[in-house]
Amino acid sequence: GAVVSQHPSRVICKSGTSVKIECRSLDFQATTMFWYRQFPKQSLMLMATSNEGSKATYEQGVEKDKFLINHASLTLSTLTVTSAHPEDSSFYICSARGNRWGGIRGYTFGSGTRLTVV
Amino acid sequence: GESVGLHLPTLSVQEGDNSIINCAYSNSASDYFIWYKQESGKGPQFIIDIRSNMDKRQGQRVTVLLNKTVKHLSLQIAATQPGDSAVYFCAENSATGNQFYFGTGTSLTVIP
Numbered sequence: 001g002a003v004v005s006q007h008p009s010r011v012i013c014k015s016g017t018s019v020k021i022e023c024r025s026l027d028f029q030a031t032t033m034f035w036y037r038q039f040p041k042q043s044l045m046l047m048a049t050s051n052e053g054s055k056a057t058y059e060q061g062v063e064k065d066k067f068l069i070n071h072a073s074l075t076l077s078t079l080t081v082t083s084a085h086p087e088d089s090s091f092y093i094c095s096a097r098g099n100r101w102g103g104i105r106g107y108t109f110g111s112g113t114r115l116t117v118v
Numbered sequence: 119g120e121s122v123g124l125h126l127p128t129l130s131v132q133e134g135d136n137s138i139i140n141c142a143y144s145n146s147a148s149d150y151f152i153w154y155k156q157e158s159g160k161g162p163q164f165i166i167d168i169r170s171n172m173d174k175r176q177g178q179r180v181t182v183l184l185n186k187t188v189k190h191l192s193l194q195i196a197a198t199q200p201g202d203s204a205v206y207f208c209a210e211n212s213a214t215g216n217q218f219y220f221g222t223g224t225s226l227t228v229i230p
Contacts, residue, residue, distance in 0.1 A: 107218065
């Protein structure tokens, strides 16, 4: 149980375009989802926390107008990178916390999306 | 945010030897910690967790030690196998929030 599906796994886009990444909880309801970004050979950096039905909370230094997060249902959160530039090229990973899990242990990660902006 | 990774330390061990991976965390208010394993191009996988009211927890071939005095965690892997080659991260969670913040990470290479 507790599977998180992330799509697409890889995307290449032109500079200036927008890209949407989806994160779905397949067998549980995710009340909270987290989006991370990871540059090569570096750690995961938390970008934002999204709660179903409310606005996302962004970490310091993350532009909320550039990284739009929508968590409209208990099984789907989306991250849209708007007006992407080459410096936005990175590995984006989502994580979901389900409301069925009694403990905080219930965090599951998606498989990540490799974004390349050319 | 909290701990931020700026570079990736590396560790090489012979197959069959024990591995020890270390992590320093930054927030003394963190009360829950998880070790994750990340293989290339994939998302992190849960390995083992520990709460701040414990100083040691054992799993299958893995042991996590927590020293709150110096804000240090370690992951011990017994009889390391080639399949253990990956990047290992510790992540800390504050009692006041749901967020997990990741440490720098260590790249483990197992030499057959």
